[in-house]
Amino acid sequence: MMGAENQGFEEAHLYASKEEMESLVLDEPPSPNANGNGNANSKSFSNYRSAMSSLPDSHHPLSASASTSASTSALAIPADSDPLLAPPPYPEELHSPTSHDNSSYIEPPSYADVIFSPFDGEDINGLESPSRTSDITPASFSRSSSSTGEYIRITVSNPQKEQETSNSIVPGGNTYVTYLITTRTNIPEFEATEFSVRRRFRDVVTLSDRLAESYRGFFVPPRPDKNVVESQVMQKQEFVEQRRVALEKYLMRLSEHPMILKSDEFKVFLQVQGKLPLPTSTDVASRMLDGAVKLPKQLLGETVVAPHEVVQPAKGGRDLLRLFKELKQSVVNDWSGSKPPLVEEDKEFLERKDRVHDLEQQLSNSSQQAESLVKAQQDMGETMGELGLAFIKLTKFENEEAVFNSQRARAVDMKNFATAAVKASRFYRELNLHMVKHLDTLHEYLGLMLAVHSAFSDRSSALLTVQTLLTELSSLQSRSEKLEAASSKIFGGDKTRIRKMEELKETLRVTEDAKNVAIREYERIKENNRTELERLDKERHADFLNMLKGFVVNQVGYAEKIANVWGKVAEETSGYVKESI
Amino acid sequence: MDHQQPQRSLSGSSQSPRSPPSQPYLSVSVIDPVKLGNGVQAYISYRVITKTNLPEYQGPEKIVIRRYSDFVWLHDRLFEKYKGIFIPPLPEKSAVEKFRFSAEFIEMRRQALDLFLNRIASHHELRQSEDLRTFLQVDEEVMERLRAHETGIFKKPADLMQIFKDVQSKVSDVVLGKEKPVEESNPEYEKLKHYIFELENHLAEAQKHAYRLVKRHRELGKSLSDFGKAIKLLGACEGDALGKAFSELGAKSELVSVRLQKEAHQLLMNFEEPIKDYVRAVQSIKATIAERANAFRQQCELAETIKLKEINLDKLMLTRSDKVREAENEYRELKEASEEATRRFETMVILMNEEIVRFQEQKTLDMGVAFHEFAKGQARLANNIADAWRSLLPKLEACSLS
Numbered sequence: 001m002m003g004a005e006n007q008g009f010e011e012a013h014l015y016a017s018k019e020e021m022e023s024l025v026l027d028e029p030p031s032p033n034a035n036g037n038g039n040a041n042s043k044s045f046s047n048y049r050s051a052m053s054s055l056p057d058s059h060h061p062l063s064a065s066a067s068t069s070a071s072t073s074a075l076a077i078p079a080d081s082d083p084l085l086a087p088p089p090y091p092e093e094l095h096s097p098t099s100h101d102n103s104s105y106i107e108p109p110s111y112a113d114v115i116f117s118p119f120d121g122e123d124i125n126g127l128e129s130p131s132r133t134s135d136i137t138p139a140s141f142s143r144s145s146s147s148t149g150e151y152i153r154i155t156v157s158n159p160q161k162e163q164e165t166s167n168s169i170v171p172g173g174n175t176y177v178t179y180l181i182t183t184r185t186n187i188p189e190f191e192a193t194e195f196s197v198r199r200r201f202r203d204v205v206t207l208s209d210r211l212a213e214s215y216r217g218f219f220v221p222p223r224p225d226k227n228v229v230e231s232q233v234m235q236k237q238e239f240v241e242q243r244r245v246a247l248e249k250y251l252m253r254l255s256e257h258p259m260i261l262k263s264d265e266f267k268v269f270l271q272v273q274g275k276l277p278l279p280t281s282t283d284v285a286s287r288m289l290d291g292a293v294k295l296p297k298q299l300l301g302e303t304v305v306a307p308h309e310v311v312q313p314a315k316g317g318r319d320l321l322r323l324f325k326e327l328k329q330s331v332v333n334d335w336s337g338s339k340p341p342l343v344e345e346d347k348e349f350l351e352r353k354d355r356v357h358d359l360e361q362q363l364s365n366s367s368q369q370a371e372s373l374v375k376a377q378q379d380m381g382e383t384m385g386e387l388g389l390a391f392i393k394l395t396k397f398e399n400e401e402a403v404f405n406s407q408r409a410r411a412v413d414m415k416n417f418a419t420a421a422v423k424a425s426r427f428y429r430e431l432n433l434h435m436v437k438h439l440d441t442l443h444e445y446l447g448l449m450l451a452v453h454s455a456f457s458d459r460s461s462a463l464l465t466v467q468t469l470l471t472e473l474s475s476l477q478s479r480s481e482k483l484e485a486a487s488s489k490i491f492g493g494d495k496t497r498i499r500k501m502e503e504l505k506e507t508l509r510v511t512e513d514a515k516n517v518a519i520r521e522y523e524r525i526k527e528n529n530r531t532e533l534e535r536l537d538k539e540r541h542a543d544f545l546n547m548l549k550g551f552v553v554n555q556v557g558y559a560e561k562i563a564n565v566w567g568k569v570a571e572e573t574s575g576y577v578k579e580s581i
Numbered sequence: 582m583d584h585q586q587p588q589r590s591l592s593g594s595s596q597s598p599r600s601p602p603s604q605p606y607l608s609v610s611v612i613d614p615v616k617l618g619n620g621v622q623a624y625i626s627y628r629v630i631t632k633t634n635l636p637e638y639q640g641p642e643k644i645v646i647r648r649y650s651d652f653v654w655l656h657d658r659l660f661e662k663y664k665g666i667f668i669p670p671l672p673e674k675s676a677v678e679k680f681r682f683s684a685e686f687i688e689m690r691r692q693a694l695d696l697f698l699n700r701i702a703s704h705h706e707l708r709q710s711e712d713l714r715t716f717l718q719v720d721e722e723v724m725e726r727l728r729a730h731e732t733g734i735f736k737k738p739a740d741l742m743q744i745f746k747d748v749q750s751k752v753s754d755v756v757l758g759k760e761k762p763v764e765e766s767n768p769e770y771e772k773l774k775h776y777i778f779e780l781e782n783h784l785a786e787a788q789k790h791a792y793r794l795v796k797r798h799r800e801l802g803k804s805l806s807d808f809g810k811a812i813k814l815l816g817a818c819e820g821d822a823l824g825k826a827f828s829e830l831g832a833k834s835e836l837v838s839v840r841l842q843k844e845a846h847q848l849l850m851n852f853e854e855p856i857k858d859y860v861r862a863v864q865s866i867k868a869t870i871a872e873r874a875n876a877f878r879q880q881c882e883l884a885e886t887i888k889l890k891e892i893n894l895d896k897l898m899l900t901r902s903d904k905v906r907e908a909e910n911e912y913r914e915l916k917e918a919s920e921e922a923t924r925r926f927e928t929m930v931i932l933m934n935e936e937i938v939r940f941q942e943q944k945t946l947d948m949g950v951a952f953h954e955f956a957k958g959q960a961r962l963a964n965n966i967a968d969a970w971r972s973l974l975p976k977l978e979a980c981s982l983s
Contacts, residue, residue, distance in 0.1 A: 362811070366812055369804065369810075369811040401772070403772070404941045426700045544819070544823060549974075560964075562960075570957040570960050573952045
């Protein structure tokens with residue numbers, strides 16, 4: 001996968017400055033849509049499927065049902081259960097706008113599980129998985145189609161140290177960490193409803209690389225960073241925990257991509273016990289070695305790019321010669337001033353590319369501001385709580401040392417005030433928790449931009465391959481013509497020359513084939529880009545709307561709660577104002 | 582300006598002219614802060630308006646111009662003359678902030694000075710002070726002379742904090758028994774002292790958080806504003822209905838931000854400042870406690886000295902020394918002084934007992950009002966915020982249906 005060395009943006013945001021952000025984001029579903037059995041919302045998943053059906057030949061069985069659900073489903077909710085259409089009794093107001101069933105997700109009772117200790121940042125952990133139902137689809141783009149009721153839930157847990165048994169370069173054996181990956185699903189392609197495997201991070205890298213190869217032109221989510229660190233750090237609990245979270249997110253994101261979900265690679269990764277039966281990406285050193293072996297052959301012989309190889313970009317090591325050629329081509333493209341044999345002509349694509357670039361910038365900006373907002377709200381809640389606590393202490397003090405009745409009276413009001421402040425503080429914290437989930441959509445899409453970039457670069461590298469082959473073809477052709485012209489002058493022909501001509505003709509044929517394959521591949525990737533862009537637009541539209549709604553509903557709900565709390569205190573203390581006039 | 586009205590009540594308020602002429606009233610207000618001078622020399626002058634029908638005053642209405650150090654002069658004079666009474670506190674000198682002279686700072690100071698004068702004018706003893714009359718009536722040149730004259734006697738008028746600190750250390754020394762144990766053995770009084778000292782700590786903490794809360798409101802306002810702007814830009818990438826939704830959300834966000842900034846200001850004026858005022862009042866009490874300790878010590882010392890003198894006198898009388906006359910005079914003087922010291926001390930005790938009752942009642946009222954204003958403000962803010970966001974919902978709903 002192209003995203004190999006780049007840190008996923010969303011990861012960067014996860015582990016950005018504030019550890020509160022980290023503790024908030026944890027296992028929790030980034031979307032407000034946290035209940036229901038996967039029939040929650042069908043954004044445009046079904047739309048996507050019908051779009052994808054244009055690639056394989058047969059019409060996707062779901063597309064029929066997709067069209068009906070797609071148009072109305074985006075965020076429409078059956079009117080009777082839509083809390084937003086009715087005037088707000090506020091707990092319902094906090095209802096996720098996209099959930100169909102009526103269990104209010106943000107209702108106060110669910111926070112009974114929250115272990116609330118006002119003045120340390122750790123209380124968020126109480127909100128973690130234990131209190132959540134296990135059939136939540138946690139990913140923000142949860143798009144299990146409502147028409148099929150499909151769902152999948154992947155958890156990563158139980159990290160364990162294991163010993164490397166095979167001969168490693170370092171004597172004494174290496175230890176590494178494996179994770180238990182548990183999948184629960186009702187998708188028929190998986191042939192089971194619940195299964196677990198143990199995988200190590202290296203396996204994830206393999207999966208990611210194989211997917212990158214198979215799904216060129218698709219927006220394949222980037223995998224978590226490799227983080228080349230020493231084994232000591234590797235085993236530190238914090239690092240392992242971070243990685244566990246990242247892996248879980250990654251796998252869930254993969255499952256949201258309709259093509260990848262059903263892909264062999266993914267299924268194999270999730271289901272096959274024991275060693276991961278996917279070809280591993282060999283390390284750089286051995287690839288270089290490999291390539292060096294091939295190079296002389298390539299240089300001396302007339303080795304061409306085998307047609308089946310053109311469907312992959314030139315990889316360092318194995319295809320040194322091809323790499324050189326393509327590099328030369330790209331230099332020619334950039335510097336020669338002459339038009340390359342085939343150019344990116346699709347204006348629509350170029351426009352879209354620009355828009356994607358804009359989007360990325362604004363996403364990055366918004367994501368940053370969202371983080372600041374979360375922090376500011378967090379601080380507000382904290383300080384409010386501290387104020388409350390200070391007055392609680394003062395109340396206790398007044399009660400203990402009271403000499404006058406006026407002190408006792410004051411203590412009562414002070415206590416009410418302090419209690420209200422602590423309550424308000426709690427509300428701010430909860431508000432923030434939810435807001436983080438909603439705004440996480442921004443981070444998610446920002447992270448997706450990486451996948452988009454790599455899909456675009458799949459396209460350009462495929463184009464480069466085609467261009468290189470075309471150039472080569474034309475140079476081969478002119479050589480062939482020259483040879484013919486030369487040999488026609490000598491009657492009877494030179495045996496060597498004839499042989500050369502035949503070889504050349506053979507090379508031409510093979511190269512022609514390769515060119516055709518490369519063009520087909522390029523067209524295929526172009527089409528993938530196009531459909532993915534459409535999918536991105538639709539899903540983003542739906543997700544963003546969801547995000548806005550969730551954000552607003554959240555703000556309204558908690559503002560009302562806070563207003564309530566203070567309104568009571570204002571009433572209780574209104575006597576003082578009259579008294580003092 | 583929504584500052585605490587209730588404080589200026591008690592004996593007639595600013596709308597005095599309409600009260601029946603027979604009822605004595607004295608109403609004061611501090612208004613119109615004006616910055617004068619340049620650079621380091623800059624200062625704020627205030628207009629002090631006095632409305633009264635009291636015969637001791639020069640007329641029904643008088644306006645004078647005063648500056649902060651004039652108030653300090655008045656405070657120090659009252660502190661000297663009215664031992665046992667909790668003199669209303671002044672706002673801090675705060676050299677740094679003064680240099681910046683923000684509008685907020687100026688307004689807070691004006692309010693505090695107004696409160697200061699009003700409390701004096703409402704105190705049955707203090708209001709009769711001649712120094713008060715001087716302060717309220719003499720013109721600026723006279724005031725300046727008086728102020729300059731006093732500078733030598735007390736520590737720099739600006740250095741109230743220093744005085745308090747000295748007093749505090751003295752008092753804590755006394756309380757902790759560091760000095761020779763010339764202390765009252767009055768358990769109730771001990772309790773009171775302990776209460777006052779502890780109270781200051783609690784209040785200081787409350788004030789710290791109150792101030793932070795003001796900051797948080799401002800910070801939240803700012804980030805909402807920035808967030809709104811960013812969201813608007815993001816919406817521009819989207820276009821059509823969704824883009825519009827983003828843009829409206831961004832606009833609302835900016836609106837809420839403004840509301841938060843307003844509330845921050847209210848909080849500062851109506852909550853944080855009263856708590857600060859409470860702290861100052863407690864510090865003033867501590868100063869009085871120190872004075873009482875001094876008075877008590879004086880009384881004890883004099884009593885000791887007299888005993889010695891008595892013994893000496895008896896001795897002299899026995900030996901029929903010619904120093905007897907001298908000694909008798911000395912003894913008489915000392916006796917007078919001792920009685921005076923005792924009187925002073927006992928007055929202080931009585932006054933303090935009255936004052937503490939008044940203080941507690943007043944503070945209960947003040948804090949009650951402060952809590953009320955806080956709660957009212959927060960409720961109003963939250964409701965505004967809820968309304969603002971709620972208005973977006975139908976539009977968002979429309980988006981999803983389209």
